[in-house]
Every structure is written in C-alpha cells, then in structure tokens.
Amino acid sequence: MMRIGELSTAAGVDIETIRYYEKVGLMPAPERGANGYRSYSTQQLAQLVFIRHCRALDIGLADIRRLLEFSNHPDASCGDINLLIDEQLERVRARLESLHALEQQLQALRSCCTGNRPMQGCGILNELTSTRLDEARRPSDR
Known part of the structure; x- marks a missing residue:
C-alpha cells in the first residue's frame, strides 16, 4: 500500500489530478488508514498509469471511463x-x-514582413490590424 504522494511519483501524475479522478469517479476512492491518509494499492497504480497513458493519447475522460468499463469485461x-x-x-x-x-x-x-523596420511599417501588425477592422465592419450575425 502507498500514500498519495508515493502514488503520484510512481505514476507521474500530480496529486491534485489523482484527487480529481477520484472526485469524478474515474478512480475508486482509496482506503483510508486510522490517521485518515489515503492508502493505494498496486491495482490502483496500474489504473492510474492506464488513465495517464490514455490522456497522453488525448483521449477524453468520458472515453477513458468507457475503456475502463470495457476492461472489467475481459470476455466481451x-x-x-x-x-x-x-x-x-x-x-x-x-x-x-x-x-x-x-x-x-x-x-x-x-x-507580410521581411525585415527590421519601424513598428508602423510592420506588415504583420498592419495585416492583423486590417483584419480586425474588416471583422469589425461586417454585419453582426446576431
């Protein structure tokens, strides 16, 4: 069993992220010792590493939840x-x-700008300003 700081280090995930995953139900609430400290198992570490890997692939939390549910049915x-x-x-x-x-x-x-010149002659700023003015002159879509 490990505390949240140890879990954080082992999984490479911030403590606040772990607490958030618990809050939204992505991870089960950990056991708590008599002192009130969270106590995590190696199974929870594996789940957190799985979640972190999914997040690295930019998979959203709802889809991660679905993947976790799928993993609970190995014969499906x-x-x-x-x-x-x-x-x-x-x-x-x-x-x-x-x-x-x-x-x-x-x-x-x-x-639009190919060198060092005074700001008033900067093609980039002029282009951005003219684009902003063009957008302001368009009739509202409201």
Missing part, C-alpha cells in the same frame, strides 16, 4: 474499443487539418 468483444479508437483517430485527423490551415495562415502572415 473488443469491437466497441476499436470504434472508440477510430473516433479518436478522426478527431485527431480533424485537428491536424485545422492545425495545418493555421500553419498556412501564420506563414502567410509572416510573409
């Missing part, structure tokens, strides 16, 4: 897990497309 089909990961792949691909578009916009913006 993994088809739903495959679908969950396929959906995550689609979200990542959509974000990559969005980031690529953002990269192109930033490259275009960067090409």
Whole structure:
C-alpha cells in the first residue's frame, strides 16, 4: 500500500489530478488508514498509469471511463474499443487539418514582413490590424 504522494511519483501524475479522478469517479476512492491518509494499492497504480497513458493519447475522460468499463469485461468483444479508437483517430485527423490551415495562415502572415523596420511599417501588425477592422465592419450575425 502507498500514500498519495508515493502514488503520484510512481505514476507521474500530480496529486491534485489523482484527487480529481477520484472526485469524478474515474478512480475508486482509496482506503483510508486510522490517521485518515489515503492508502493505494498496486491495482490502483496500474489504473492510474492506464488513465495517464490514455490522456497522453488525448483521449477524453468520458472515453477513458468507457475503456475502463470495457476492461472489467475481459470476455466481451473488443469491437466497441476499436470504434472508440477510430473516433479518436478522426478527431485527431480533424485537428491536424485545422492545425495545418493555421500553419498556412501564420506563414502567410509572416510573409507580410521581411525585415527590421519601424513598428508602423510592420506588415504583420498592419495585416492583423486590417483584419480586425474588416471583422469589425461586417454585419453582426446576431
């Protein structure tokens, strides 16, 4: 058994994150000793490492909860897990497309200024200012 600080170090997760996962029910509440300190098992460490790995893959908490539920049924089909990961792949691909578009916009913006000049002649600032003015002049969509 280990205390929350030891669990935090072993899993590479902040103590506040562990408490949050307990609060939202992603991790079961730990046993408490007579002194009131939380006491964690190696099984809870494994679960926390699993959660951390899922978060590193940018899997949301609701989907992590589903994956944890799937792991409680080892004889069930993994088809739903495959679908969950396929959906995550689609979200990542959509974000990559969005980031690529953002990269192109930033490259275009960067090409507006090619050297050191006074701020009033900075193409980047001028472009950002004119874009802001154009947006302000558009009729409201409200």
